Amino acid sequence: MNSQSLTIPLTWNGVAASIQLPLGVVNAEQIGDEDSTSFRKRHVPTVMLHSVTQQTVPILHSVSDNLSAIRVDDYYDSYHLIAVYLAYLDGKLD
Numbered sequence: 001m002n003s004q005s006l007t008i009p010l011t012w013n014g015v016a017a018s019i020q021l022p023l024g025v026v027n028a029e030q031i032g033d034e035d036s037t038s039f040r041k042r043h044v045p046t047v048m049l050h051s052v053t054q055q056t057v058p059i060l061h062s063v064s065d066n067l068s069a070i071r072v073d074d075y076y077d078s079y080h081l082i083a084v085y086l087a088y089l090d091g092k093l094d
Helices: 003-018 037-041 072-093
Strands: none
16 A cells, blocks of 8 residues: 555545544445446546445445435535545645
């Protein structure tokens, strides 16, 4: 594990803590195909950001996987976390 791979989780934790959001980890790579698969097949680096939890994993790619299954609060929290994280990264580029 290199220093960059250690920095990213610590940064995510710090950003989540700064906006008082819980941060959980669910390895969604083994669940199925997702939008970045075609990029990874061509060796383009990707990042998967999602609001999947252990409780919602069984919904993915099932007959229950529809708009009504979206947990709006989780979806908004993910959006909020990503927006703050991108602002943090943008500030680091200056």
